[in-house]
Amino acid sequence: MIKATVFDLDDTLYNSTELSTHARRSAIRAMIALGLPATFDEAYQVLSEVVKEYGSNYNYHFDQMLKRLNVESSKMKLFIAAGMIAYHDVKFASMRPFHDVIPTFIELRKSEIKICVLSDGDAIKQYEKILRLRLQDFLDDIIISEEVGIRKPNPKLFELPLQRFKIKPQEAIYIGDNYERDIVPCKRLGIWTVLIHRGGKHDQPSFSDKETAPDYELSNLKDLISIIKELNQ
Amino acid sequence: MIKATVFDLDDTLYNSTELSTHARRSAIRAMIALGLPATFDEAYQVLSEVVKEYGSNYNYHFDQMLKRLNVESSKMKLFIAAGMIAYHDVKFASMRPFHDVIPTFIELRKSEIKICVLSDGDAIKQYEKILRLRLQDFLDDIIISEEVGIRKPNPKLFELPLQRFKIKPQEAIYIGDNYERDIVPCKRLGIWTVLIHRGGKHDQPSFSDKETAPDYELSNLKDLISIIKELNQ
Numbered sequence: 476m477i478k479a480t481v482f483d484l485d486d487t488l489y490n491s492t493e494l495s496t497h498a499r500r501s502a503i504r505a506m507i508a509l510g511l512p513a514t515f516d517e518a519y520q521v522l523s524e525v526v527k528e529y530g531s532n533y534n535y536h537f538d539q540m541l542k543r544l545n546v547e548s549s550k551m552k553l554f555i556a557a558g559m560i561a562y563h564d565v566k567f568a569s570m571r572p573f574h575d576v577i578p579t580f581i582e583l584r585k586s587e588i589k590i591c592v593l594s595d596g597d598a599i600k601q602y603e604k605i606l607r608l609r610l611q612d613f614l615d616d617i618i619i620s621e622e623v624g625i626r627k628p629n630p631k632l633f634e635l636p637l638q639r640f641k642i643k644p645q646e647a648i649y650i651g652d653n654y655e656r657d658i659v660p661c662k663r664l665g666i667w668t669v670l671i672h673r674g675g676k677h678d679q680p681s682f683s684d685k686e687t688a689p690d691y692e693l694s695n696l697k698d699l700i701s702i703i704k705e706l707n708q
Numbered sequence: 709m710i711k712a713t714v715f716d717l718d719d720t721l722y723n724s725t726e727l728s729t730h731a732r733r734s735a736i737r738a739m740i741a742l743g744l745p746a747t748f749d750e751a752y753q754v755l756s757e758v759v760k761e762y763g764s765n766y767n768y769h770f771d772q773m774l775k776r777l778n779v780e781s782s783k784m785k786l787f788i789a790a791g792m793i794a795y796h797d798v799k800f801a802s803m804r805p806f807h808d809v810i811p812t813f814i815e816l817r818k819s820e821i822k823i824c825v826l827s828d829g830d831a832i833k834q835y836e837k838i839l840r841l842r843l844q845d846f847l848d849d850i851i852i853s854e855e856v857g858i859r860k861p862n863p864k865l866f867e868l869p870l871q872r873f874k875i876k877p878q879e880a881i882y883i884g885d886n887y888e889r890d891i892v893p894c895k896r897l898g899i900w901t902v903l904i905h906r907g908g909k910h911d912q913p914s915f916s917d918k919e920t921a922p923d924y925e926l927s928n929l930k931d932l933i934s935i936i937k938e939l940n941q
Contacts, residue, residue, distance in 0.1 A: 556835035
């Protein structure tokens with residue numbers, strides 16, 4: 476009997492990869508409009524390198540990019556400010572859930588199945604996304620790794636919703652886009668797993684031959700409802 | 709002969725005091741909508757105390773407010789995120805120059821008089837304001853205290869535009885709203901001074917009896933043009 480659904484956030488509930496790409500491209504265009512001495516392609520390539528090397532949660536991508544482009548220091552902070560404005564304006568204006576999220580959440584609420592978001596990352600940034608996506612009223616719980624001091628793929632993180640809802644692993648289903656960080660730890664705990672294919676940066680082909688293969692793979696979240704009905708029969 | 713005008717930013721070129729008040733009020737409303745256990749008036753009074761004690765450039769006003777309101781720690785970051793969204797949304801949507809700024813800048817450019825912004829504060833935040841106010845194309849120079857390591861009212865900060873434009877003190881005029889931090893140091897250097905009355909938090913009555921009294925006092929920036937014409941005759 477499935478009593479709770481636990482969702483990853485980035486690239487599961489909204490198109491994080493596309494939005495970041497779009498926002499970074501806007502940031503570079505804004506800097507070039509102010510006189511950044513580089514072509515769009517040069518700057519974008521350097522920024523992509525920086526994001527790859529420092530990870531996407533690093534706060535100084537633009538600083539590092541500008542250093543690598545040998546921008547004179549008197550211009551650095553002006554360009555950073557321009558980049559940040561363009562980046563945030565695009566992100567905030569374009570941040571919407573995938574089209575299948577709200578209909579699925581409505582169905583889950585009807586069935587009195589709990590809904591939890593469980594995400595890695597900076598707590599304030601992740602809460603900000605949830606609020607900007609206007610998901611908060613659907614959620615019974617929100618667990619952000621920074622707040623609990625445990626990160627994916629540590630299985631202890633995935634035990635938290637079980638404890639909070641007082642349910643067994645086989646009464647929960649986890650939906651995420653990252654095989655290594657979402658699916659593997661849940662499988663080890665005995666939580667049902669759905670690998671969702673959203674075309675994001677962690678999206679990978681099927682894993683059906685592995686012991687830790689996801690129980691289900693979806694491209695449309697609405698199909699989660701029939702999976703749960705099947706499991707609950 | 710006036711060759712350069714140097715402007716303070718906050719409460720001189722845009723209504724910083726009103727905007728901050730409006731943004732903080734929105735932030736509290738957003739937190740209350742999410743369940744902050746306080747009335748609007750309680751929360752606003754506590755926030756005002758925090759801003760007064762820590763200064764307006766401190767980055768953790770909401771954190772301190774929530775601590776003083778004894779909000780349970782599991783809710784802290786959700787409330788902070790909600791407050792930050794509302795605060796920034798209001799600030800960005802409402803950030804406009806005072807109505808007399810652009811017409812005055814256009815007149816100054818016509819007369820080939822240099823325009824500089826000289827402001828205290830965090831460089832990226834101040835550049836962000838200049839860009840969001842869309843003032844950058846009018847400005848010959850921007851000097852932010854954090855970037856040069858000198859703060860108001862140190863007169864060395866006000867010598868910088870003179871050096872950069874290669875002009876004498878009596879060829880420059882400074883326009884600001886803060887008597888102690890803007891007018892006094894400029895007067896001591898021999899720079900012409902305009903105290904502008906915008907009704908902001910540093911706005912004070914006339915100082916005509918002091919040795920360091922401003923040379924001019926204005927409530928409408930457009931009158932700067934006739935002052936400069938007079939001085940240049």
